[in-house]
Amino acid sequence: DGGITQSPKYLFRKEGQNVTLSCEQNLNHDAMYWYRQDPGQGLRLIYYSQIVNDFQKGDIAEGYSVSREKKESFPLTVTSAQKNPTAFYLCASRDLAGVGNEQFFGPGTRLTVL
Amino acid sequence: QKEVEQNSGPLSVPEGAIASLNCTYSDRGSQSFFWYRQYSGKSPELIMFIYSNGDKEDGRFTAQLNKASQYVSLLIRDSQPSDSATYLCAVKSDSGAGSYQLTFGKGTKLSVIP
Numbered sequence: 001d002g003g004i005t006q007s008p009k010y011l012f013r014k015e016g017q018n019v020t021l022s023c024e025q026n027l028n029h030d031a032m033y034w035y036r037q038d039p040g041q042g043l044r045l046i047y048y049s050q051i052v053n054d055f056q057k058g059d060i061a062e063g064y065s066v067s068r069e070k071k072e073s074f075p076l077t078v079t080s081a082q083k084n085p086t087a088f089y090l091c092a093s094r095d096l097a098g099v100g101n102e103q104f105f106g107p108g109t110r111l112t113v114l
Numbered sequence: 115q116k117e118v119e120q121n122s123g124p125l126s127v128p129e130g131a132i133a134s135l136n137c138t139y140s141d142r143g144s145q146s147f148f149w150y151r152q153y154s155g156k157s158p159e160l161i162m163f164i165y166s167n168g169d170k171e172d173g174r175f176t177a178q179l180n181k182a183s184q185y186v187s188l189l190i191r192d193s194q195p196s197d198s199a200t201y202l203c204a205v206k207s208d209s210g211a212g213s214y215q216l217t218f219g220k221g222t223k224l225s226v227i228p
Binding site: 035040042043044048058090102103105106107108 | 118122146148156157158159160163202204206214215216218219220221
């Protein structure tokens with residue numbers, strides 16, 4: 001099945017720890033995105049990448065880092081510098097050659113800082 | 115700062131009625147508009163996108179766009195209890211160099227009463 005997978009589904013972190021969230025897609029999409037969603041809030045863009053080995057900061061990149069070593073993978077690291085990391089993290093991808101320009105989302109990772 | 119505004123609701127409609135969801139945006143240069151449905155605890159799924167002024171219909175869903183008024187809406191005909199979810203409006207704006215970002219509203223929570 002084609003799609004976007006994120007792991008783990010739930011993640012608990014102690015304060016001061018770095019954690020890495022996985023995002024993999026087998027849709028052959030060029031672009032990938034990371035969003036954060038807080039309760040009652042819309043999605044806010046953290047980082048995005050349109051090509052391997054290149055990525056750009058979104059609106060709330062501070063305290064986060066990413067890498068894009070392979071087309072199908074775009075992991076997100078939440079560092080200890082992120083002051084309020086508890087949130088629902090969503091990965092998305094897009095086919096740059098697609099007509100609709102729509103983004104498709106993975107199932108999400110819910111991160112809780114203890 | 116690009117903004118997308120939605121009434122947070124909750125919007126309650128009886129089963130079989132028409133649900134009307136509204137969205138306004140601040141960036142007059144916005145080109146594409148997307149409606150996503152998000153069930154509680156799940157990731158957003160794309161319902162429709164629209165580029166041109168006027169109406170676009172897909173089954174029970176109709177998206178309406180008025181660029182002069184910077185307004186986009188989603189109508190759901192014959193509402194069903196399974197339509198109960200939060201509906202996110204997203205607006206595409208160019209970030210330069212062929213890339214773009216989606217700016218999301220906070221969403222409108224719809225409740226369809228049996």
